[in-house]
Amino acid sequence: MTFIDQAQAAKRAAVALATLNRAAKDVALNAMADALAGAEGDVLKANQRDVERARRAGTSDALIDRLRLNPQRVDGMVGGLRDLARLADPVGDVVRGWTNANGVQVRQVRVPFGVVGIIYEARPNVTADAAGICVKSGNAALLRGSSSALESNRAVVTALRAGLETAGLPADAVQLVEGGREVTHELMAARGLVDVLIPRGGAGLINAVVEGSKVPVIETGTGNCHLFVDASADQEMALEILLNAKAQRPSVCNAVETLLVHAAIAEEFLPKALSALAAADVTVHGTEAVQEYSGQVVPAGPGEFDAEYLSLDIAADVVDSLGSAIEHVRAHTTGHSETIVTNDRASADRFVAEVDAAAVLVNASSRFIDGGEFGFGAEIGISTQKLHARGPMGLAEMTSSKYIVNGDGQIRR
Amino acid sequence: MTFIDQAQAAKRAAVALATLNRAAKDVALNAMADALAGAEGDVLKANQRDVERARRAGTSDALIDRLRLNPQRVDGMVGGLRDLARLADPVGDVVRGWTNANGVQVRQVRVPFGVVGIIYEARPNVTADAAGICVKSGNAALLRGSSSALESNRAVVTALRAGLETAGLPADAVQLVEGGREVTHELMAARGLVDVLIPRGGAGLINAVVEGSKVPVIETGTGNCHLFVDASADQEMALEILLNAKAQRPSVCNAVETLLVHAAIAEEFLPKALSALAAADVTVHGTEAVQEYSGQVVPAGPGEFDAEYLSLDIAADVVDSLGSAIEHVRAHTTGHSETIVTNDRASADRFVAEVDAAAVLVNASSRFIDGGEFGFGAEIGISTQKLHARGPMGLAEMTSSKYIVNGDGQIRR
Numbered sequence: 001m002t003f004i005d006q007a008q009a010a011k012r013a014a015v016a017l018a019t020l021n022r023a024a025k026d027v028a029l030n031a032m033a034d035a036l037a038g039a040e041g042d043v044l045k046a047n048q049r050d051v052e053r054a055r056r057a058g059t060s061d062a063l064i065d066r067l068r069l070n071p072q073r074v075d076g077m078v079g080g081l082r083d084l085a086r087l088a089d090p091v092g093d094v095v096r097g098w099t100n101a102n103g104v105q106v107r108q109v110r111v112p113f114g115v116v117g118i119i120y121e122a123r124p125n126v127t128a129d130a131a132g133i134c135v136k137s138g139n140a141a142l143l144r145g146s147s148s149a150l151e152s153n154r155a156v157v158t159a160l161r162a163g164l165e166t167a168g169l170p171a172d173a174v175q176l177v178e179g180g181r182e183v184t185h186e187l188m189a190a191r192g193l194v195d196v197l198i199p200r201g202g203a204g205l206i207n208a209v210v211e212g213s214k215v216p217v218i219e220t221g222t223g224n225c226h227l228f229v230d231a232s233a234d235q236e237m238a239l240e241i242l243l244n245a246k247a248q249r250p251s252v253c254n255a256v257e258t259l260l261v262h263a264a265i266a267e268e269f270l271p272k273a274l275s276a277l278a279a280a281d282v283t284v285h286g287t288e289a290v291q292e293y294s295g296q297v298v299p300a301g302p303g304e305f306d307a308e309y310l311s312l313d314i315a316a317d318v319v320d321s322l323g324s325a326i327e328h329v330r331a332h333t334t335g336h337s338e339t340i341v342t343n344d345r346a347s348a349d350r351f352v353a354e355v356d357a358a359a360v361l362v363n364a365s366s367r368f369i370d371g372g373e374f375g376f377g378a379e380i381g382i383s384t385q386k387l388h389a390r391g392p393m394g395l396a397e398m399t400s401s402k403y404i405v406n407g408d409g410q411i412r413r
Numbered sequence: 414m415t416f417i418d419q420a421q422a423a424k425r426a427a428v429a430l431a432t433l434n435r436a437a438k439d440v441a442l443n444a445m446a447d448a449l450a451g452a453e454g455d456v457l458k459a460n461q462r463d464v465e466r467a468r469r470a471g472t473s474d475a476l477i478d479r480l481r482l483n484p485q486r487v488d489g490m491v492g493g494l495r496d497l498a499r500l501a502d503p504v505g506d507v508v509r510g511w512t513n514a515n516g517v518q519v520r521q522v523r524v525p526f527g528v529v530g531i532i533y534e535a536r537p538n539v540t541a542d543a544a545g546i547c548v549k550s551g552n553a554a555l556l557r558g559s560s561s562a563l564e565s566n567r568a569v570v571t572a573l574r575a576g577l578e579t580a581g582l583p584a585d586a587v588q589l590v591e592g593g594r595e596v597t598h599e600l601m602a603a604r605g606l607v608d609v610l611i612p613r614g615g616a617g618l619i620n621a622v623v624e625g626s627k628v629p630v631i632e633t634g635t636g637n638c639h640l641f642v643d644a645s646a647d648q649e650m651a652l653e654i655l656l657n658a659k660a661q662r663p664s665v666c667n668a669v670e671t672l673l674v675h676a677a678i679a680e681e682f683l684p685k686a687l688s689a690l691a692a693a694d695v696t697v698h699g700t701e702a703v704q705e706y707s708g709q710v711v712p713a714g715p716g717e718f719d720a721e722y723l724s725l726d727i728a729a730d731v732v733d734s735l736g737s738a739i740e741h742v743r744a745h746t747t748g749h750s751e752t753i754v755t756n757d758r759a760s761a762d763r764f765v766a767e768v769d770a771a772a773v774l775v776n777a778s779s780r781f782i783d784g785g786e787f788g789f790g791a792e793i794g795i796s797t798q799k800l801h802a803r804g805p806m807g808l809a810e811m812t813s814s815k816y817i818v819n820g821d822g823q824i825r826r
Contacts, residue, residue, distance in 0.1 A: 015743075019766045098788070104777050106787065113799050114769065191623070195799050210604070214624045216800045237822040244824035330428075352817055353432045356527065364517050364820025373825070374519065375511070386526050386608050386813035387629045388801040400799035404765055407777025409650040411657035412786070 003179065003186040007115065007142065007193040009172040014114045014140040016170050022089035024169070025136055032135070032163030033081035036128060039159035040074045046155035047124065054148055066122045067149055077128035077156070080378070084132045087377040090396040091138045105406045110399040112138030114195040117177075117187050118380075119144040119209055121201035124152035130200075131160050131174045133380050137398035142194060144177040144187055154178075188213040195400075200381050203308065218388060220381030223253035223336035224308045225366050228325040228351070229273075230342035231264040237363060238269065238341040239276055244365040245339065247280045251310050253382060254337050254369045258305055259284075259316040260325045266293075266318045282312045289318035305332045322347050326354050333357055335384045337366040358384055358391040416592065416599040420528065420555065420606040422585040427527045427553035429583050435502035437582075438549055445548070445576030446494035449541060452572035453487045459568035460537065467561055479535045480562055490541035490569070493791070497545045500790040503809040504551045518819045523812040525551030527608040530590075530600050531793075532557040532622055534614035537565035543613075544573050544587045546793050550811035555607065557590040557600055567591075601626040608813075613794050616721065631801060633794030636666035636749035637721045638779050641738040641764070642686075643755035644677040650776060651682065651754040652689055657778040658752065660693045664723045666795060667750050667782045671718055672697075672729040673738050679706075679731045695725045702731035718745045735760050739767050746770055748797045750779040771797055771804040 001009075017025075036043070047069040054064050090110050097107035116139045118130045127143055134141035145153040153176050161171035177183060187194065191214045199209035203222045210217050227245055229238045245256035261269055266289070274294040277284055284290065285304050286297040297316070304315045305328070319325045329338055339361040340351040348362045359369040369392065371379025376394025383389045389397035414422075430438075449456070460482040467477050503523050510520035529552045531543045540556055547554035558566040566589050574584035590596060600607065604627045612622035616635045623630050640658055642651045658669035674682055679702070687707040690697055697703065698717050699710040710729070717728045718741070732738045742751055752774040753764040761775045772782040782805065784792025789807025796802045802810035 015767070018769070100781075100786070100788075104781055108804070111769075211627045216629075216798060218800070234822065240822060240824050248825055348819075354428070356431070356524075357815065359816040359818060361818040362820065363822055364818055365824045367825035368513075368517055368818060368820075368823070369816070373513070375513075385629060387631070390814050391521070391816045401803050402770065403772040403782070403804045405772060405774040405777055405781060406761075407775065407781075409647065409653060409776055410781070411653055411778045412661055412780035 003177060003183050004193070006175050006177060007190050010115045010140040010142050010175060011193055013170040013172040014112065017135070017138045017140060017173055018112050018114070020138065020169075024167075025089065025138070026085040028135060028164055028167035028169045029081050029085040029132055031167040032132065032160045033078045035159040035163035035166065036074070036081065036156065037078045039155060040071065043074055043152065043155040043159065044069060044071070046151035049151045050149055059148070063122055067124070067152070069124055069152060073125055077125050080129055081132045084136045084378055087136065087395060089136065090399050093396070095401055102410050103408065104410050107404045108401050109404055110396065111402045113398065113400050115140045115142060115193065116398070117142045117144060117190070117194045117197040117215065119184065119187070119197065119199045119201075119205065120146070121205060122146045122148050124149045124156060126200060127153050127156045127176075128160065129378070130380065131157070133378050133395065133398060135173060136378070137395050139398060140173045142175055142177050142187065144184060150178065185212070188215060191215050198380060218381075218383055218393070219385040220393070221253040221336060221384050222308055222334045223255070223382075223384075224258065224306060224332060224334045225254060225256045225337045225339070226258045226260060226329045226333065227256045227339045227341070227366070228260040228319075228329070229262060229265065229269060230322060230340055230344060230347050231262040232344040232347065233265065233269075233341040234343055235265065235269050235272065239273060241339065241341055241363070241365050242273060243276055243280055245367055246277070246282055246314050247312060248367055250312050254366045255310070256339070256366055257307060257309055257314060258332065259314055260319050260328055261316070262322070262325070263318050263320045270318070277314065280312070282314055284314055284316050286316040287318070290316045308334070322350060326351065329355050336382065337361060337369040339364070339366050358382065416590060416596050417606070419588050419590060420603050423528045423553040423555050423588060424606055426583040426585040427525065430548070430551045430553060430586055431525050431527070433551065433582075437580075438502065438551070439498040441548060441577055441580035441582045442494050442498040442545055444580040445545065445573045446491045448572040448576035448579065449487070449494065449569065450491045452568060453484065456487055456565065456568040456572065457482060457484070459564035463562055463564045472561070476535055480537065480565070482537055482565060486538055490538050493542055494545045497549045497791055500549065500808060502549065503812050506809070508814055515823050516821065517823045520817045521814050522817055523809065524815045526811065526813050528553045528555060528606065529811070530555040530557060530603075530607045530610040530628065532597065532600070532610065532612045532614075532618065533559065534618060535559045535561050537562045537569060539613060540566045540569045540589075541573065542791070543793065544570070546791050546808065546811060548577075548586060549791070550808050552811060553586045555588055555590050555600065557597060563591065598625070601628060604628050611793060631794075631796055631806070632798040633806075634666040634749060634797050635721055635747045636668070636795070636797070637671065637719060637745060637747045638667060638669050638750045638752070639671045639673060639742045639746065640669045640752045640754070640779070641673045641732075641742070642675060642678065642682060643735060643753055643757060643760050644675040645757040645760065646678065646754040647756055648678065648682050648685065652685060654752070654754055654776070654778050655686060656689055656693055658780055659690070659695055659727050660725065661780055663725050667779050668723070669752070669779055670720060670722055670727060671745065672727055673732050673741055674729070675735070675738070676731050676733045683731070690727065693725070695727055697727055697729050699729040700731070703729045721747070735763060739764065742768050749795065750774060750782040752777070752779050771795065
């Protein structure tokens, strides 16, 4: 089947999905979960082949770890599908509505996008998560996974499609898009067949999709997140938030990557912060103003303040004012999540108003900027763009809307 | 000034605009209106030069009519700016909010996009409308008007900028982008400097921007709108809606371009419809099934059912069922506004559910799909895309959002 055949089949499946009620979709999600659980052996064997191929190709241990499935990870995928069945369905929600003076009734109602393309990197669990989120929100999914996970993805998709068929839904609601790089280009050019493209992965992948796509894109989450400790901060609170935001799970996009400290408290706060970070195995890449408080600080190289480490590393600088902190953030932010720790109302208000990001936090850890923490139940990613959705994207963000207008013969005068 | 200089100046102005309250923006809008009213003579003289140049270049009368300003049209622009000052400000509206179990408070608040680029064709009144909508919604505007209206646009922008300065706002909140085609390409490539691009004009312009832009685009309004008269329709109602939707203002995107009639009533309805359309000077381009009811029907050529006439022309066909009507719409729709006239609940429900468009109407004229009719007060265009905004775009659709998170030291466990 060519890519265009696949996209057309997806479009036909999307028409069927769009008018399903929640109950029908939940039955399908549970059937997909059952089928995936039943195929655990096949999935693990296929994954073993992917892992061996990656090892022969000299892939790093970190990447192999992301690629590898085990029974717990397959159970996680199965459980994720069952969780989706328990979530409310956004489709059909009335966003707003009114009645005109002439009696014309207008409602704006959530509807699925149609066909959603997802381009993602090594982790095969994304295959089941993304397929489930698309089905629950009434969208057909075209899944463009990494070639390194091809056999795993095939086994997962085969199971999911069997589940859809068991439930009486079109299997083409979930399809894996295979082939070389030219197929990615076909996917990005498929305006009119594919309604939305969502890249999930590193900055390189996301930039390539945003710049190359003719299909509308939702840009998700590179996070160069900043934590600014203001002069008036509760320093114990600042330390706790810093350690949590940096070290609780350093590999995720809502982890803090840069620490900025107000000069007025640097002498008191930085020695405590630097020793706490060192105790948590965090390497600090600091300017000279930071280096003077600890011999363990590595000099910050050029471009250090634009790094998204995703590791136990943090860049650090001292700033002479709130305004300088905002300027620094403005110059380096990726628009994900930015935090101020302060006890001053005016500082908090100014930071919140002037920092342009999906989320701005006062006295809380940026690790809260997450679909699960927001209570969305499922998350397709964290949007760092300004159109359509900004911040964690749940099921509602996977829909468009339609105006439904009811009259009894009204015409415009 | 190069385009990049302009875009950077716009970005700086946008930072200032983003934190203004409504009162400050309304003072500026009234000052812009005063300045434009005071510059009426200059604007009309500049427009006269544009019109003379267009005439020498052999431009059609229709295009010259769109280009031409007169005192009434300038008054309309001035009044539009004053009207904007009376509308509510969407910036700062809380879209939703909640408090987590741990006490963390989350609010999603509307914020401006930042810098909005607008690429548009001949009508110089768009210059003032778009600038005003951007200022009211807290966005800086980069206006890329047509070269045919260059002198008019310059005169209008000069007045608007003077008004901004009178009100103490940065003049660079409103800028005209001049230069050859390469500047349009720079505008479309300015990801990171320009937040959103909105093309306003014909299908050619819109497609070129959608396909060529690296900046996120909001696609506006080509409308190949359909009217389906179902077997159960109140035929008098159908006639009234047909004439209103086609002929009340044929040059706009919410006018009907295709009439589909259920075969069961064709013999009764079509003769009435064809003679009423003829009486309204509408030329019907029909299939053989339509031609048999009147000698005045012009045979429908190939591609006729994809035409957006924007004139006193309509394509027409007879369909054998509701399903065929939906199939026809699905094959030819531009996703703008689609209408069914019916007295059957099931037919209405199926048409509404299965037709994929920004607006679906039952027993009402598609002329109601309009920002003014929706009570939005101002309209930047009608979005026919599925991301961000779909349908008439008012001031709220000219904003993004930001999550503001307040805690007292919460960290993630």
